[in-house]
Amino acid sequence: xxxxxxxxxxxxxxxxxxxxxxxxxxxxxxxxxxxxxxxxxxxxxxxxxxxxxxxxxxxxxxxxxxxxxxxxxxxxxxxxxxxxxxxxxxxxxxxxxxxxxxxxxxxxxxxxxxxxxxxxxxxxxxxxxxxxxxxxxxxxxxxxxxxxxxxx
Amino acid sequence: xxxxxxxxxxxxxxxxxxxxxxxxxxxxxxxxxxxxxxxxxxxxxxxxxxxxxxxxxxxxxxxxxxxxxxxxxxxxxxxxxxxxxxxxxxxxxxxxxxxxxxxxxxxxxxxxxxxxxxxxxxxxxxxxxxxxxxxxxxxxxxxxxxxxxxxx
Amino acid sequence: xxxxxxxxxxxxxxxxxxxxxxxxxxxxxxxxxxxxxxxxxxxxxxxxxxxxxxxxxxxxxxxxxxxxxxxxxxxxxxxxxxxxxxxxxxxxxxxxxxxxxxxxxxxxxxxxxxxxxxxxxxxxxxxxxxxxxxxxxxxxxxxxxxxxxxxx
Amino acid sequence: xxxxxxxxxxxxxxxxxxxxxxxxxxxxxxxxxxxxxxxxxxxxxxxxxxxxxxxxxxxxxxxxxxxxxxxxxxxxxxxxxxxxxxxxxxxxxxxxxxxxxxxxxxxxxxxxxxxxxxxxxxxxxxxxxxxxxxxxxxxxxxxxxxxxxxxx
DNA sequence: TTTT
DNA sequence: TTTT
Numbered sequence: 001x002x003x004x005x006x007x008x009x010x011x012x013x014x015x016x017x018x019x020x021x022x023x024x025x026x027x028x029x030x031x032x033x034x035x036x037x038x039x040x041x042x043x044x045x046x047x048x049x050x051x052x053x054x055x056x057x058x059x060x061x062x063x064x065x066x067x068x069x070x071x072x073x074x075x076x077x078x079x080x081x082x083x084x085x086x087x088x089x090x091x092x093x094x095x096x097x098x099x100x101x102x103x104x105x106x107x108x109x110x111x112x113x114x115x116x117x118x119x120x121x122x123x124x125x126x127x128x129x130x131x132x133x134x135x136x137x138x139x140x141x142x143x144x145x146x147x148x149x150x151x152x
Numbered sequence: 153x154x155x156x157x158x159x160x161x162x163x164x165x166x167x168x169x170x171x172x173x174x175x176x177x178x179x180x181x182x183x184x185x186x187x188x189x190x191x192x193x194x195x196x197x198x199x200x201x202x203x204x205x206x207x208x209x210x211x212x213x214x215x216x217x218x219x220x221x222x223x224x225x226x227x228x229x230x231x232x233x234x235x236x237x238x239x240x241x242x243x244x245x246x247x248x249x250x251x252x253x254x255x256x257x258x259x260x261x262x263x264x265x266x267x268x269x270x271x272x273x274x275x276x277x278x279x280x281x282x283x284x285x286x287x288x289x290x291x292x293x294x295x296x297x298x299x300x301x302x303x304x
Numbered sequence: 305x306x307x308x309x310x311x312x313x314x315x316x317x318x319x320x321x322x323x324x325x326x327x328x329x330x331x332x333x334x335x336x337x338x339x340x341x342x343x344x345x346x347x348x349x350x351x352x353x354x355x356x357x358x359x360x361x362x363x364x365x366x367x368x369x370x371x372x373x374x375x376x377x378x379x380x381x382x383x384x385x386x387x388x389x390x391x392x393x394x395x396x397x398x399x400x401x402x403x404x405x406x407x408x409x410x411x412x413x414x415x416x417x418x419x420x421x422x423x424x425x426x427x428x429x430x431x432x433x434x435x436x437x438x439x440x441x442x443x444x445x446x447x448x449x450x451x452x453x454x455x456x
Numbered sequence: 457x458x459x460x461x462x463x464x465x466x467x468x469x470x471x472x473x474x475x476x477x478x479x480x481x482x483x484x485x486x487x488x489x490x491x492x493x494x495x496x497x498x499x500x501x502x503x504x505x506x507x508x509x510x511x512x513x514x515x516x517x518x519x520x521x522x523x524x525x526x527x528x529x530x531x532x533x534x535x536x537x538x539x540x541x542x543x544x545x546x547x548x549x550x551x552x553x554x555x556x557x558x559x560x561x562x563x564x565x566x567x568x569x570x571x572x573x574x575x576x577x578x579x580x581x582x583x584x585x586x587x588x589x590x591x592x593x594x595x596x597x598x599x600x601x602x603x604x605x606x607x608x
Numbered sequence: 609t610t611t612t
Numbered sequence: 613t614t615t616t
Contacts, residue, residue: 001160001161001185001186001187001188001376001405002158002159002160002161002185002224002310002312002376002378002403002405002458003158003159003160003161003185003187003199003201004157004158004159004308004310004378005156005157005158005229006154006155006156006306006308006462007154007155007156007229008153008154008155008306008464008528008557008559009153009154009155009615009616010615010616011614011615012613012614012615013614013615030613030614030615031615032614032615032616033153033154033155033229033615034153034615034616035153035155036153036555046614046615046616047155047228047229047230047231048231048613048614048615049155049229049231049245050245067614067615068615068616069615070559070615070616072154072305072306072464072528074306074308076199077157077159077185077199077201077229077247078199079199079200079201093201093202093245093246094245095229099306099492101305101306101464103464103526103559104561105560105561153528153557154306154462154464154528154530154555154557156460156462156530158310158458158460160312160376160405160407160458188403222407224312224376224457224458226458226460233613241613243613251340251458253312253457253458255312255374255407257408257409257612305464305465305489305490305491305492306462306463306464306465306489306528307462307463307464307465307489307491307503307505308461308462308463309460309461309462309533310458310459310460310461311458311459311460311533312457312458312459313457313458313459313611313612314611314612315610315611316609316610316611317610317611334609334610334611335611336610336611336612337457337458337459337533337611338457338611338612339457339459340457350610350611350612351459351532351533351534351535352535352609352610352611353459353533353535353549354549371610371611372611372612373611374611374612376458380503381461381463381489381503381505381533381551382503383503383504383505397505397506397549397550398549399533537609545609547609561616
């Protein structure tokens with residue numbers, strides 16, 4: 001059973017951060033992905049895809065993006081349903097993100113990075129759990145290779 | 153802007169085929185994808201993901217699958233919304249499939265194929281054996297819905 | 305930076321299991337993925353894609369598949385190069401698998417499962433490291449929060 | 457049978473455009489995708505993934521990118537092999553791109569677009585503004601290679 | 609150097 | 613109930 005989604009688009013607004021009782025971070029957001037084709041009126045429409053991200057990744061995403069940020073995300077499609085206050089069942093489809101990448105150029109971020117940077121959505125971060133975030137970029141050098149070093 | 157989904161799972165029921173006024177086939181179905189982890193009760197849950205497929209691919213998918221068929225699909229996540237009879241806006245997220253693959257072993261299908269077979273969801277693909285397709289629906293079926301009536 | 309691959313195909317032969325000095329399992333295999341189109345001679349060709357899988361997942365894959373097994377895999381494309389015995393540089397492109405799914409029907413496996421089953425390729429298995437495999441299906445509880453605690 | 461790849465990374469150099477005898481464009485390029493993790497020396501490495509794109513998409517990609525451009529691509533993993541001059545068989549793995557997206561901000565391109573733009577790798581897409589494309593290569597370039605000479 |  |  002395979003369930004994999006990859007999206008590149010822009011955040012429709014800031015990531016909403018929340019914490020579970022056990023202290024786990026959860027971020028929810030919507031990513032607008034422009035369609036590759038235009039509609040009958042010649043307009044380019046977008047899909048507005050809801051997504052959630054858990055743990056450290058939620059905090060990272062919230063800290064390094066804002067409304068309009070261009071991001072790439074990977075995850076799985078999740079469906080769930082619940083009964084609302086009116087007693088009717090509501091069906092939800094959303095993407096559970098487990099990895100994301102900031103695709104904004106340097107100037108659009110805080111200037112501390114020189115290119116897109118990846119963040120795992122779920123683990124392998126060595127900051128303490130649920131602490132205010134340290135800068136994941138500190139010390140994180142990037143490629144500095146020349147053409148001559150390229151194997152082709 | 154990238155929007156790509158890959159799913160492998162089982163059809164929850166037969167594909168529902170419909171035709172637009174212009175004669176274009178549209179198939180709608182739900183694919184159940186078991187999650188890789190179990191819930192608090194130790195049960196394995198599934199995501200039930202709604203999907204649509206257009207054109208010849210819709211007919212092929214309908215013709216070569218049944219409830220429970222194991223299929224792989226590729227497509228994009230689409231969101232749309234409409235106003236229902238009660239005047240409230242309904243938001244829909246579904247996968248628009250543009251390629252699929254039958255993953256059932258030979259015996260589980262009708263015997264006309266010996267391995268997983270691919271079908272494009274959008275172009276003019278033939279039957280698995282590259283025979284001109286014997287389409288039982290063309291002409292012989294009511295074409296009584298409009299594009300506007302289609303729920304996608 | 306996003307790098308994601310999803311493949312469904314058949315193993316060209318059994319997974320080759322090896323262990324690093326530190327005892328970490330590594331499995332290498334080739335997956336044959338039939339193309340969706342035929343060549344000029346009307347033949348259906350395949351891509352033979354090399355892959356590696358690390359850790360417990362390598363052992364699981366090796367244990368539950370054989371030559372010809374239909375599998376789905378997810379991973380990333382990795383390139384690397386090395387100097388061979390003749391002193392020429394060899395360039396390698398392969399898929400590093402971090403998740404896989406057995407797509408064979410029950411009878412083709414050992415009978416303990418009734419449907420495709422997922423295995424993580426790299427982590428989150430709660431058996432001791434590098435021990436002969438326990439049954440990956442036993443137990444394995446997961447997150448323990450309720451829907452009410454969820455922020456959506 | 458499913459074979460799908462999504463990559464976001466930077467072009468290691470300009471796209472190399474060639475034309476078959478029949479006039480079909482073929483572009484070859486390498487995309488550098490930074491890994492999400494660092495190696496033992498704490499350096500962030502990259503995968504250098506070879507890719508090809510056919511038809512109008514090849515021309516579009518060549519026209520709207522340069523060395524270092526950030527792009528997203530979708531495609532399939534292809535393997536092929538040929539005998540080199542020394543009579544030894546060479547095995548090649550590359551991505552055949554059928555869709556791409558420019559992820560550079562406006563200023564990084566030539567100013568004719570205001571956001572990431574999608575181009576199909578296979579169909580007849582126009583320029584980003586839906587203007588008939590001003591293709592400087594059509595007719596004006598040597599068409600002096602055969603399909604057989606193309607390395608893919 | 610390949611799967612069904 | 614939306615991004616550029």
